[in-house]
Amino acid sequence: MNDIHKFKCNDEYFILDVSSGSIHVVDKIVYDIVDENGIESRNNVINKYRKEYDENILNECYDEIEELIKKEQLYSEDKYEYIAKNFEKESDYIKAVCLNIAHDCNLRCKYCFADGEGYDQQKILMSFDVAKRSIDFLIENSGPRKNIEVDFFGGEPLLNMDVVKKTVNYARSKEQQYNKNFRFTITTNATLLTPDIMDYLEENMVNVVLSIDGRKEVQDSIRVRINGEGTYDDILPKIKSMVKRRVKSKKQYYIRGTFTSQNLDFSKDIEHFIDIGFKEISIEPVVLPAENPLSIKKEDLEQIYEEYNKIYNKLLKHDDVIFYHFNIDINGGACIYKRISGCGAGFEYIAVTPEGDIYPCHQFVGNKVFYMGNIYDGIKNKKMSTDFRKSNIYNKQECKKCWARFYCSGGCQANNYNFTGDTKTPYEIGCNMQKKRFEYAIALQYYRNNKRLEAKNGY
Numbered sequence: 001m002n003d004i005h006k007f008k009c010n011d012e013y014f015i016l017d018v019s020s021g022s023i024h025v026v027d028k029i030v031y032d033i034v035d036e037n038g039i040e041s042r043n044n045v046i047n048k049y050r051k052e053y054d055e056n057i058l059n060e061c062y063d064e065i066e067e068l069i070k071k072e073q074l075y076s077e078d079k080y081e082y083i084a085k086n087f088e089k090e091s092d093y094i095k096a097v098c099l100n101i102a103h104d105c106n107l108r109c110k111y112c113f114a115d116g117e118g119y120d121q122q123k124i125l126m127s128f129d130v131a132k133r134s135i136d137f138l139i140e141n142s143g144p145r146k147n148i149e150v151d152f153f154g155g156e157p158l159l160n161m162d163v164v165k166k167t168v169n170y171a172r173s174k175e176q177q178y179n180k181n182f183r184f185t186i187t188t189n190a191t192l193l194t195p196d197i198m199d200y201l202e203e204n205m206v207n208v209v210l211s212i213d214g215r216k217e218v219q220d221s222i223r224v225r226i227n228g229e230g231t232y233d234d235i236l237p238k239i240k241s242m243v244k245r246r247v248k249s250k251k252q253y254y255i256r257g258t259f260t261s262q263n264l265d266f267s268k269d270i271e272h273f274i275d276i277g278f279k280e281i282s283i284e285p286v287v288l289p290a291e292n293p294l295s296i297k298k299e300d301l302e303q304i305y306e307e308y309n310k311i312y313n314k315l316l317k318h319d320d321v322i323f324y325h326f327n328i329d330i331n332g333g334a335c336i337y338k339r340i341s342g343c344g345a346g347f348e349y350i351a352v353t354p355e356g357d358i359y360p361c362h363q364f365v366g367n368k369v370f371y372m373g374n375i376y377d378g379i380k381n382k383k384m385s386t387d388f389r390k391s392n393i394y395n396k397q398e399c400k401k402c403w404a405r406f407y408c409s410g411g412c413q414a415n416n417y418n419f420t421g422d423t424k425t426p427y428e429i430g431c432n433m434q435k436k437r438f439e440y441a442i443a444l445q446y447y448r449n450n451k452r453l454e455a456k457n458g459y
Contacts (some may be wrong), residue, residue, distance in 0.1 A: 003402035009443035022073040092144035102155035126354040158192040190235040214269025257283040261292040267310035282324040342409035346388025364412035
């Protein structure tokens with residue numbers, strides 16, 4: 001496959017060579033000549049555009065295009081399918097476990113994939129015995145991996161803070177014995193943050209994810225307490241305090257929001273976060289069944305694209321702000337295995353429930369179709385692990401021919417299943433949003449790289 005992708009961003013013309021990852025910012029004449037279905041012959045190009053462009057310039061441009069093709073920077077061949085086939089045969093070593101430390105929450109967010117009432121209507125906190133065994137399970141199944149990760153998730157994990165602390169201490173006690181390095185992250189709605197808890201998270205967590213959806217009116221309409229009260233005024237000072245600690249120590253955090261059909265003007269929420277002083281931000285589209293009034297519909301896409309354009313233009317003025325949906329590395333990025341296979345759910349990454357049951361990831365938890373086993377008896381459904389490993393972009397017919405395949409790696413398996421009934425069939429609305437984000441991401445990183453080079457060279 002020798003495919004390219006052309007797109008405009010504001011007044012600039014971009015051509016992406018999909019397989020090599022080469023990005024070309026070109027004049028309109030080159031943009032017109034280079035066709036996504038392949039380059040026409042020189043004579044055809046000249047005959048087609050001679051009324052619009054000077055013939056000498058057309059010939060010069062055609063020479064440059066031929067040189068790029070020769071250098072495999074345009075219409076280059078996809079050479080990675082054999083790597084995917086070899087990857088399918090490799091052993092499964094788990095590198096990360098999502099511990100659903102609390103199947104309970106003190107909020108009732110209206111879009112929560114746990115239906116706002118806890119998983120399967122149950123309110124369960126993970127015992128230290130289950131958490132301890134999960135750490136042992138991760139060590140036993142991580143093989144030669146030295147760096148392994150534990151994500152504390154919920155519900156609201158701070159409801160079970162005592163077990164979080166015991167789990168961290170237990171894992172640390174095993175590091176030297178097994179030559180492992182544990183990295184811990186936590187996702188919290190921030191309602192239970194206290195100075196002592198913030199100090200603990202600051203010391204022990206590699207990353208702290210802080211959930212807030214944006215402006216006060218947005219937050220208070222969606223992320224509410226059990227009694228229906230809003231949370232903005234309560235959590236914002238706590239989030240500011242936590243972020244201040246992370247910035248001072250230069251440790252990672254990010255603000256994690258969700259936009260729904262009720263706040264399709266979500267660029268204003270990004271602006272709100274930037275005005276507050278937050279530098280690491282993620283606002284993601286809600287994923288809900290079409291009949292849910294908060295769900296994203298096809299007719300919302302054009303407005304969403306316009307919001308991404310507004311965010312792009314805002315970020316052009318704020319080089320120090322990371323918006324994670326526009327955060328890609330155009331100079332290499334993730335290794336080819338990651339770009340082909342995606343998140344690793346089901347074979348490199350698993351989720352563990354408070355009872356010790358194993359699922360491919362936190363979004364599959366509770367769906368018995370994807371039950372894999374438990375931490376005491378191990379993974380019994382080996383075929384599921386194999387199927388997830390094989391679920392790379394070359395085994396997904398729609399993804400295989402998509403220009404964005406090396407950026408999205410086939411999309412979210414759970415979203416695909418929930419909307420199409422098949423992990424290998426893409427969720428169309430999600431795909432459309434991702435592809436638009438990638439265009440702005442490429443443009444933004446190109447702009448920022450050029451700006452850095454100019455600064456370095458004193459321009």
